[in-house]
Amino acid sequence: MSTSLNKLQQIIAVARCRSFSRAAEELHMSQPALSRSIAAAEARYGFPLFNRMSHGVEVTSAGQDVVEQAQALVQELQVFDSNLRLIGQGKGGRLSVGFAPLLASQLLTRFAADFLRPDSAAQIRVMIRPGRGLLDALKNDEIEVFFFPESHIQDAEDIEIGLVGQVMSGCFVRAGHPLLERRQIARDDLVRYPWLSSVEPHLAPDVPSKARLICDNYHILRETVMTTDAVCICSTDFVAMQLADGSLKEIRVEGLPLGDTRIYMAKLRRRLNSPLASEAISAVRRYLAAGRGGEHLSQ
Structure with a gap:
């Protein structure tokens, strides 16, 4: 007994x-x-x-x-x-999750609010890196799952990739930017203006700008666009408030096609998701489907 x-x-x-x-x-x-x-x-x-x-x-x-x-x-x-x-309800346990920089800036405020409610016992660790760095972290068991835009990584035999949604991308400048005076803007017109991005130049070879600022924090990139003559591509959700108040403007650049960018999740193949990881994937799908990933919704 x-x-x-x-x-x-x-x-x-x-x-x-x-x-x-x-x-x-x-x-x-x-x-x-x-x-x-x-x-x-x-x-x-x-x-x-x-x-x-x-x-x-x-x-x-x-x-x-x-x-x-x-x-x-x-x-x-x-x-x-x-x-x-x-843990079984996806409200407890530990989760190490990765986000590509723009997705982190756009989604994490809402993500944290949903997972850190008073009834939650979840412990979340977030890694913010470009796709290749997140892929290496996944293979090294540093994270359980990560989210990234299309083309950031290639499918691999040991990696399972799934579509979770999409975001609308645009090219943005500050109000009063000299480019806004042009009726038509060609890619070569960007040469004179700094380019802001979270990816290295070799990953965006079609952008002719000579001056660049590479930064993983899109909040910083957004503030820099608003205070300089720099040009930046990001999601329209992320700058929705600035577009609404007129402090940022979207420009159309010939030969620089933009539109919907697909967002994917990646995890190790044949590895079962923890309940918390499954809830995280469902949450990101909800944000993107509703077009509510932007930080502006929680302000």
Whole structure:
């Protein structure tokens, strides 16, 4: 016979009620069955837990030590059970997740708000890198899943890639930018103006600009566009507030096709998602489907 959770709860109930009959009623079992269960525990360990008296029971000195330890164990098991339920619901556990820079800037505020609610026990670690860096981290088991725009990585035999949504991309400059005076803008017109991006120049060879700022933080890129003559491509959701108040303007550049950019998730093939990872993938799908990934929605 092993000491089970039910056994511990029985000992605690008898000690609290000071009566086998009242404890049995509380535990929804018969009084004889409870008495036999307690007697079996006493026989197993070789000492009495309770003194049987005419008016009820009294905890022995040794029994008091057992009751205190039982209470601590039951509390820990209740926490354990609660944590398992949270993990199963995608509200608990640990998740290491990766985002490409623009997606991080666009989605993380909403992502954090959804996963760090008062009823959550989730511990989230976020890695923000370009696609190749996230792929290396995935293969090294540093992250469980990551999200990236199309063309950032290529499909691989050991990597499972799935479409989660899309974003609308545009080319943006500050209000009053000299390019806005032109009726038509060609790619060669960009040569005179700095180019802002999160990717290295060899990944964007069609952009003729000579001056570049490469930065993983699109919040910084957005502020830089608003205060300089730089040009930047990003999602329209991410700059929706600035477009609405007129501080940023979208330009159309001939020979620089933009539009919907597909967003993918990647994980190791044949590896099952944790409940938290599955919830993260579902959440990103919801944001992109609703066009609500932008930080402006949470402000």
